[in-house]
Amino acid sequence: MNRVEEIKLPEKVVICEVAPRDGFQAEETWIPTERKIHIVRELAKTGIQSIEITSFVHPKAIPQLKDAEQVVKSVQDLTDIKFRALVPNVKGAQRAIDAGITKLKLMLSATDSHSLSNANCSVEEAQLGFAPIIELAAKSGVKVGGSISVAFGCPYEGKVPLERISTIVERYTEMGVNEVSLADTTGMANPKQIYTTLGVLKKNFPQMTFSMHLHNTRGLAFSNVLAALQQGIIHFDSSIIGLGGCPYAPGASGNIATEDLAHGLAEMGVETGINLDKLTIAARNIRELIGHDGGSYILQAGPFSQLYDKPHVQEKLEK
Template identity: 75%
Template sequence: MNQAQVLTLPAKAIICEVAPRDGFQAEPEWIPTEQKVRIVRELAKTGIQMMEITSFVHPKAIPQLKDAEEVVRQVQDLEGIKLRALVPNIRGTQRAIDAGIKKLKLMLSATDSHSLSNANCLVEEAQEGFKPIIELAEKHRVKVGGSISVAFGCPFEGKVPLERIVTIVERYKQMGIDEISLADTTGMANPKQVFDLLGHLKEAFSHMTFSMHLHNTRGMALANAVAALQQGVIHFDSSIAGLGGCPYAPGATGNIATEDLVHAFSEMGIETGIQLEPLIRVAGYVKETLGHDGGSCMLQAGPSSQLHARPKNQQKLAD
């Protein structure tokens, strides 16, 4: 008789809320600064410990985030929560530092086609451009993390070869970056692919911390998160109410909903430090405020613990 296999998963996971950046940037209608700030404050009350608060991009590129400095200024009093921001260039880096941001995230594509669409340059050129950003951040003692968009599949080029990802990670390593976010920007990944890629990267770059940024375009985000957990990855991005989407990637939809990820992890006995019920209430408020959600199972069905009254003809079963 074969001994039953036991699924071993981490005891805890760290979730970074990215709706204030990734979620809001995809909204076509202007979200007033005071509404953004209120959503951030409500999210902070749920136990979320990390948040990607905005992106310091040029206002013409993403008008929705033109109030980046003001949003950051109005939430500086929040305690127990780490704020990071996405920066595309040296100018955005200086703006973020001046605003008081202590952690920056670089934006880089895995493929040249997506890079040309997103940053108007090839991948290697874009990555080389990070050197002055990193130097400026180090001067101000600001932490910098890397990222790789469309890491599991590009809407223009398809599957991304392992060798390309390894090359990009190696360049990051040479620049002194030890944290890298792997983004499934258009939801093209599958669990086996995630498991295999992370297994290779963790073996080849054992000193690095890898995190997952999963979009749920094809309903695979949660399965991919579990595959990452199986490789010992504990850092995940998610977006309240499933908001999000890349303006430069055709077909991109929202991130995995924070409330769905917290619920799933909780059901598997993985601690996140985030309170689910308040989180679901915030998701409902966000949906009411913006007029839609990006796909939230918790808003649709509620948590598994939420039971319903039995049909009248089954009441005898309770007696």
């Protein structure tokens, strides 16, 4: 009898919850500051260890996040959570550090078209402008992680050449950044592309830690998660109830829902440290607070463990 070889997956992964930043920025209706803080505290009860809590952008750029300082300062007692924040420039970085953030995430696009819409400059210009942010962070004892939005496909330019991604990662390496988030901002990636891209990047940049930020625009996010897992990736972003979207990427929908990701990983025997029951309760509560969800399969169908009464087959036959 031929033996079927099992897919080798990591034993444990780390999920970073990004709804308080990526999710909230896509909401047109103002979310009161107290409600944002309440949602962060709800998420903290689930076993989630990392949260991207906000973005220190100019209030005119994303009005929904104009209360960034107040939100961050109000949850400093949650010492079991590692908070990070997205920053576009030195001023935003200083605001984040002053508020108590200990990890900054740099904002960068893979294509010039998206970068011009998002940062009003080319990719190279934007990345070279990170030097003072990195210097400030080093002086303040704060960590810095890089990111590459539309890494697998741009709504303006289409597929992004792997050579371009490699060039960006090389620049990050030269700057001393050793973590990079690869974002499928508009859900244009496919599992083969994810697997191949990560294979090349991991081979060429063995000291770099890569994480995945996958949107579910076309329903391929979890398939892409599996492809990344097979390349040994253990860091993933997700958003409770699938909230999210990019204001500079037409058609972008939310990230893979945290409850869907955690549930799928658990079913495959991959540990996340998250209590699925508490996470599902939090998801329902947050959907009530926000007024909608972004496409959560678990809220729609429930987990695999949710069973129903067996049909009374014999009684039906007798009738």
